[in-house]
Amino acid sequence: MAQFVIDKLTYKYPRQHSAALRDISFEVNQGDFILVCGPSGSGKTTLLHHLNKDTLKGGKTSGSVKYLGKEFSEIPKLNAISEVGMVYQDPEAQIVMDRVGDEIAFSLENIAMESEKIRVRLAELATYFGIDDIINKKIMTLSGGQKQLINLCSVLALRPNVLIFDEPTSRLDPLAAKEFIKMIHLLNQELGLTIIMSEHRLDEVISYADKVIMLENGEISFCADVTQFAKAASQDKSLREYLPKIAVLDELINGIKVPLTVKEARLLLADKKLDKFGEISRTSIASKELMSAKNLSFAYDYHEGYVLKDMDLVINESSFISLLGANATGKSTLLKCLAGIVKPQSGKIKYQNKKVKNAKDLSDIAYVAQNPVLHFSHESVGEELNIKEMDEYTKYLVDLFDLEKLLDSHPFDLSGGEQQKLAIVLAMQNKPKLLLLDEPTKGLDPQSKDKFAQILKELNKSGVAILCATHDLDFAAENTEDCIMLFDSKIIYQGGLREFLADNNYYTTNINLALKRIEPRCISSKDVLKWKNQ
Amino acid sequence: MRFGFIDIHPIVKMIYFLLLLTFIMLTPHPLILLLYLIALSLYLIRLKGFLEFRKGLRFYLLLSLVLTLINPIFNQRGQTILFTLLNRYFTLEAVIYGLVMAMTFITIIILFQIFNETIDSHSFIYAIGRFGPKSAFLINMALRYIPLIQKRLKELFEIRSLTKSTKKLKQRIKLWGEIIGVIFTWSFEEAIITADSMESRGYGLKKRTSYLYFKWRAKDYLFLVLMFVLSFIISFYLIRGLISFEIYPKMTPLVVDRQNFLAYLAIALISSLPFFIDEKERLKWRNL
Numbered sequence: 001m002a003q004f005v006i007d008k009l010t011y012k013y014p015r016q017h018s019a020a021l022r023d024i025s026f027e028v029n030q031g032d033f034i035l036v037c038g039p040s041g042s043g044k045t046t047l048l049h050h051l052n053k054d055t056l057k058g059g060k061t062s063g064s065v066k067y068l069g070k071e072f073s074e075i076p077k078l079n080a081i082s083e084v085g086m087v088y089q090d091p092e093a094q095i096v097m098d099r100v101g102d103e104i105a106f107s108l109e110n111i112a113m114e115s116e117k118i119r120v121r122l123a124e125l126a127t128y129f130g131i132d133d134i135i136n137k138k139i140m141t142l143s144g145g146q147k148q149l150i151n152l153c154s155v156l157a158l159r160p161n162v163l164i165f166d167e168p169t170s171r172l173d174p175l176a177a178k179e180f181i182k183m184i185h186l187l188n189q190e191l192g193l194t195i196i197m198s199e200h201r202l203d204e205v206i207s208y209a210d211k212v213i214m215l216e217n218g219e220i221s222f223c224a225d226v227t228q229f230a231k232a233a234s235q236d237k238s239l240r241e242y243l244p245k246i247a248v249l250d251e252l253i254n255g256i257k258v259p260l261t262v263k264e265a266r267l268l269l270a271d272k273k274l275d276k277f278g279e280i281s282r283t284s285i286a287s288k289e290l291m292s293a294k295n296l297s298f299a300y301d302y303h304e305g306y307v308l309k310d311m312d313l314v315i316n317e318s319s320f321i322s323l324l325g326a327n328a329t330g331k332s333t334l335l336k337c338l339a340g341i342v343k344p345q346s347g348k349i350k351y352q353n354k355k356v357k358n359a360k361d362l363s364d365i366a367y368v369a370q371n372p373v374l375h376f377s378h379e380s381v382g383e384e385l386n387i388k389e390m391d392e393y394t395k396y397l398v399d400l401f402d403l404e405k406l407l408d409s410h411p412f413d414l415s416g417g418e419q420q421k422l423a424i425v426l427a428m429q430n431k432p433k434l435l436l437l438d439e440p441t442k443g444l445d446p447q448s449k450d451k452f453a454q455i456l457k458e459l460n461k462s463g464v465a466i467l468c469a470t471h472d473l474d475f476a477a478e479n480t481e482d483c484i485m486l487f488d489s490k491i492i493y494q495g496g497l498r499e500f501l502a503d504n505n506y507y508t509t510n511i512n513l514a515l516k517r518i519e520p521r522c523i524s525s526k527d528v529l530k531w532k533n534q
Numbered sequence: 535m536r537f538g539f540i541d542i543h544p545i546v547k548m549i550y551f552l553l554l555l556t557f558i559m560l561t562p563h564p565l566i567l568l569l570y571l572i573a574l575s576l577y578l579i580r581l582k583g584f585l586e587f588r589k590g591l592r593f594y595l596l597l598s599l600v601l602t603l604i605n606p607i608f609n610q611r612g613q614t615i616l617f618t619l620l621n622r623y624f625t626l627e628a629v630i631y632g633l634v635m636a637m638t639f640i641t642i643i644i645l646f647q648i649f650n651e652t653i654d655s656h657s658f659i660y661a662i663g664r665f666g667p668k669s670a671f672l673i674n675m676a677l678r679y680i681p682l683i684q685k686r687l688k689e690l691f692e693i694r695s696l697t698k699s700t701k702k703l704k705q706r707i708k709l710w711g712e713i714i715g716v717i718f719t720w721s722f723e724e725a726i727i728t729a730d731s732m733e734s735r736g737y738g739l740k741k742r743t744s745y746l747y748f749k750w751r752a753k754d755y756l757f758l759v760l761m762f763v764l765s766f767i768i769s770f771y772l773i774r775g776l777i778s779f780e781i782y783p784k785m786t787p788l789v790v791d792r793q794n795f796l797a798y799l800a801i802a803l804i805s806s807l808p809f810f811i812d813e814k815e816r817l818k819w820r821n822l
Contacts, residue, residue, distance in 0.1 A: 001741070052734060077736075077739055078736070078739055081734065081735065081736040081739070085734070085735075086731075086734050088727055088730070088731060090727060092682075092724070093727035093728055093731075094727055094728060094731035095676060095678070095728075095729060095731075096678075096731070096732055097674055097675065097678060098655060098675075098677040098678040099655070099656070100675055101745075102674060105745040105793075106735060106737075107735035108742065108745065109742045109743050109744060109745060110735060110737050110738070110739060110742060111736050111739060111740055112735040112740040112742065112743050113743060114739055114743065115743055115744060115746070116743045116747075118743070118745035119745055119747065122745065136656075138678075138681075139678070140678070140681055140682060140685070151731075153736065155735065158735070158736070204720065239733075253627040309585055336692070341692045341693075342692075367693075369689070369693055371689070373716075373717075373720060374689055374690055374693045375693060376716065377712045377713075377715065377716055410719075412719055412723050417685075522763055
């Protein structure tokens with residue numbers, strides 16, 4: 001018998017005209033790894049909530065969700081909560097307690113388990129996941145990846161059979177995301193848990209999944225196993241974006257199988273004769289210097305070491321630079337320094353050929369923090385932008401960033417990508433020459449990310465220099481020509497991104513890894529398409 | 535140091551602090567307060583180091599000066615007139631009353647600092663949870679939110695100070711209003727997910743238990759017994775009025791005699807109990 005049987009599920013949120021889910025039917029077997037994908041607002045979260053022991057309040061449901069042949073309303077609540085567990089998107093918001101141990105014990109305390117038993121279970125989980133050294137730490141001091149792992153543990157404490165994940169890695173950096181996905185794969189393989197997961201970033205997940213369900217406007221538009229999905233998606237332009245970036249190599253290979261991992265791609269490329277990749281020219285030639293820093297050093301506290309040490313850097317007018325580096329190497333701090341939010345202890349900053357004496361000299365630099373919510377203070381997007389007295393430039397920006405239709409919405413109700421766009425428009429209102437972005441592509445679905453990249457390029461063409469801290473190498477490779485790499489609180493590379501990645505053997509895009517032996521200069525899907533069409 | 539008083543059972547520690555707090559508040563007596571002050575300060579120095587203690591010292595001295603001086607300005611009672619100014623009497627009794635007030639205040643502050651250093655959130659929640667599990671749970675949640683909201687406030691201020699001038703008071707007040715508004719919206723938005731996650735993990739299905747557990751050992755019982763014996767002696771003297779101190783209309787003479795010597799000894803002992811325990815533990819380690 002199938003574990004989950006979803007039959008003609010339709011759901012309408014209260015006070016909404018159209019249904020959020022329409023005629024959804026599928027089955028899930030014990031041990032399946034199911035991927036639910038689709039653009040933002042396609043009903044992924046709503047569907048997952050339906051599978052999670054009806055936690056949805058209000059609204060109208062028809063059709064049925066049956067777990068082992070029974071509706072959740074027929075299963076006693078106490079049994080239901082130990083069958084299905086759910087991990088949400090935001091690592092912070094689902095946490096209840098102050099410390100790691102308390103959080104993991106939370107669910108067990110709720111079902112009134114005896115305290116000796118809880119302690120045994122806590123020890124068991126902590127040992128299995130290797131988190132015994134942080135068990136007494138405050139959750140606030142942990143990284144996003146660790147927080148999400150704690151959330152997973154606290155759900156696993158109830159020993160569920162099914163785990164539901166709602167975009168669990170969208171707020172994590174790629175490395176932490178990779179770790180987390182591996183952990184889920186392990187649970188699926190070693191313990192045979194059923195995994196149902198919605199995700200944008202399929203690069204890591206897709207090779208572990210069994211089945212893909214594609215949602216569009218609340219309906220299932222595609223439902224098949226992974227290899228079928230890959231083949232179909234490589235033909236269909238709208239689905240293509242959901243495949244890992246490396247699938248683009250199919251264009252060069254034209255084989256029966258679409259490569260989903262570097263290994264597959266290398267095997268498929270091995271016996272292919274390819275034309276030589278032509279000359280690659282830079283589209284923009286370095287122009288006038290806009291901003292420069294010399295011997296910039298910064299520490300947050302007298303007792304702690306330098307976060308930035310003796311940094312020299314140059315930002316040219318209308319350049320588009322990606323700021324690379326692992327977590328906690330000082331990317332955000334460098335941006336804050338250049339934006340004038342924190343004052344460096346030593347070093348000189350020159351902006352538009354003038355020495356910067358205080359934060360005021362940097363006041364026309366636009367800075368957008370990692371969390372766009374920090375920039376909002378009004379009830380609607382219109383108020384936020386002050387539309388009544390909107391000038392020409394703001395109108396141009398609203399048009400460019402496609403915010404026209406959102407003017408009446410509350411900034412907190414926007415999707416991640418829309419929030420990011422709004423924050424940029426707000427920061428850009430007084431026509432700055434330089435835009436500093438901190439991880440702008442975090443949590444964007446592939447479609448929004450492509451659109452977002454196009455807008456940034458447009459803005460860049462109009463003469464705005466952009467410095468963009470990012471973990472997303474594919475995004476950097478497709479859109480930026482220069483990069484700055486931070487390591488050990490120093491700048492260890494500044495220059496062309498292509499040369500940098502071509503020379504790297506580990507820290508580079510998957511496409512580049514697959515083509516390393518054939519054409520190391522090829523770093524992004526754009527290059528691959530250019531190669532094919534030359 | 536992770537041994538000694540810090541390692542005593544949370545419930546014993548809580549009772550100790552409660553008893554001490556009561557005694558300090560019930561005996562507005564300069565000599566006795568001085569005893570508490572010395573013993574507790576010594577222990578605080580031991581916990582935090584003299585450098586950290588010195589940071590607070592300036593504040594204590596300033597506070598005691600202000601409290602000592604303010605009382606005589608408003609209070610003209612007392613027999614020993616020091617001087618008259620603008621037709622007002624300034625009396626020695628009023629100054630001493632102010633001094634006693636200041637000493638009580640500072641002793642309590644120091645006691646709370648020791649509390650902070652020796653009781654971590656787990657011991658606190660465990661001790662409270664025995665009597666009110668719901669309030670213990672609420673406190674645990676609050677413990678997470680206070681630093682979280684502080685962090686967010688800081689982030690918000692950083693960003694806002696970029697685009698908005700904060701020179702004038704009016705602008706600053708407006709900025710504060712804005713930021714608090716954002717914090718509220720943000721927190722409520724998050725609370726929906728938190729509630730979902732709590733319900734999904736079975737909150738409210740049964741009466742909650744607690745996994746926290748602290749063992750009772752011989753040294754905990756010993757501490758408890760010592761503490762109760764000493765408290766009994768102090769209470770006896772307190773109830774008999776043998777260590778009371780009157781300022782108005784006439785000041786009680788400050789003497790230590792055979793009649794109340796035992797009370798002073800008991801107070802000195804009870805307030806240096808943590809110190810003794812730590813010392814005993816330290817010797818054990820040195821002998822290894």
